[in-house]
Amino acid sequence: MMIQRTAGEKLKQLAIGFPAVAVIGPRQSGKTTLVRDIFPDIPYTLLEDPDTRRFAEEDPRTFLLQYTKTGAIIDEAQHVPQLFSYLQGIIDNKDTTGRFILTGSQNFLLMEKISQSLAGRIGILKLLPLSMDELHRNGIHKKNYEDYLYQGCYPRLYTDTIIPSDYYSAYVQTYLERDLRQLKQVQNLSLFQTFLRMCANRVGQIVNFSSLGNDCGINYKTAQDWLSLLETSFIVFLVRTHHKNFNKRLVQMPKLYFTDPGLAAYLIGIRSSEEILNHPMKGGLFETFIIGEFLKYRLNRGFESNLYFWRDKSGYEIDCLIDRAGTELIPVEMKAGRTISGDYFKNIEYWNRLSGQKPERSFVVYGGVTNQMRGQCHVLPYDSLGPIYDLL
Incomplete structure (x- = not known):
């Protein structure tokens, strides 16, 4: 059963206006389901997966290079904070909006990195459990x-x-x-x-x-x-x-x-x-x-x-x-x-x-x-x- 979320409309608006969008909220509030439903054609990667995280940590430039044309949904993005600096360079070199969709359940880690590297370049949506x-x-x-x-x-x-x-x-x-x-x-x-x-x-x-x-x-x-x-x-x-x-x-x-x-x-x-x-x-x-x-x-x-x-x-x-x-x-x-x-x-x-x-x-x-x-x-x-x- 797929439950339609009200926040989907705002997520689409943010993706039109910003090169990247972060969807943050508590664990299991439906962030991943929402972004994959709204952006079915954007490749998805999960940084809680040990192998994926290791690749992103050891070679962040190459990790992001595979998504420069397609963009990516990067789930639980706060696990590899060094990605944000490299992501800034990719975003600044392209005019396209809505190419990178980040999710995170640890607001205290994610927002710190966003404010350091992506301030002004990223739209932010907070998603709580179902209303x-x-x-x-x-x-x-x-x-x-x-x-x-x-x-x-x-x-x-x-x-x-x-x-x-x-x-x-x-x-x-x-x-x-x-x-x-x-x-x-x-x-x-x-x-x-x-x-x-x-x-x-x-x-x-x-x-x-x-x-x-x-x-x-x-x-x-x-x-x-x-x-x-x-x-x-x-x-x-x-x-x-x-x-x-x-x-x-x-x-x-x-x-x-x-x-x-x-x-x-x-x-x-x-x-x-x-x-x-x-x-x-x-x-x-x-x-x-x-x-x-x-x-x-x-x-x-x-x-x-x-x-x-x-x-x-x-x-x-x-x-x-x-x-x-x-x-x-x-x-x-x-x-x-x-x-x-x-x-x-x-x-x-x-x-x-x-x-x-x-x-x-x-x-x-x-x-x-x-x-x-x-x-x-x-x-x-x-x-x-x-x-x-x-x-x-």
Whole structure:
């Protein structure tokens, strides 16, 4: 089964405008499948293959010479960083666009080399796992949102027959063994795995580095460094407070989310969708799922995140503020409950009074099925996010 990706259109645009394009994102998010589908006639080479990597490392000039006429898809390009300098010379000597397509799952290594050698010559597309919209457009619908939270959104979970817990167990080990072993910042992989699980148990919460470090037996600085690694390898993303002060007494630390709710659920210890129904982390998982959908919508179209949150010292909070190019802030609250409650509107009402925002451009996303326009805001079911997408 081939799942059509929204990002394909943006990838085609970048290939028209740049001599090279890099598609980056977490492992197994569908980067290779996407680029081979969009560019079926360009030769493909994988630098995780030992023989191919050895050839590229020992003789990068000759390795690239075989692709000077045809171009190439170079998968996991960060494994041979010396290629980038030679690639620069080839690109500068040709006028053709879209000749080299690079992919990489280690953003911290790949982007460093791109900025050193290919800045201004390469278009960059970030690809996260499948969005709910992509699943729906390919005829895949889940009965309950708990099924999305448990199964997650990695393509293989929908194209192959595999139990999510088996998939995520292998995924974590691959990430730890392949990616992190290459980095000097992580010597103790077992301790880092504990850190990863502690992060999952804080999904949807404000990051307290001291508390996070203490729970894992590491110091504040190490907790910061390790969270940065998770962020640059697309395991987590951080949503920061908005800089516009409607109230001076604001919380400043970012909130923590996982790019895939299924991975977070696995790390928390959830092994079935039924376990989510009464789980204390249900709200955090629901929030990471919905705000992740907003992020995927942006990235699939080549835009960076415009998502923030807001919380003051009195406890009022808006889960997500969408910054529309500095002209408007769209508030979105996320509630996992299936029944609309008056409590859903407390923070929205407070924010609208403070900011002057209109109810019709304020939203609560919840776990139910009814689309309603209330006096305080627009209430949307979790699987009907179109009105918010229109404002992203």
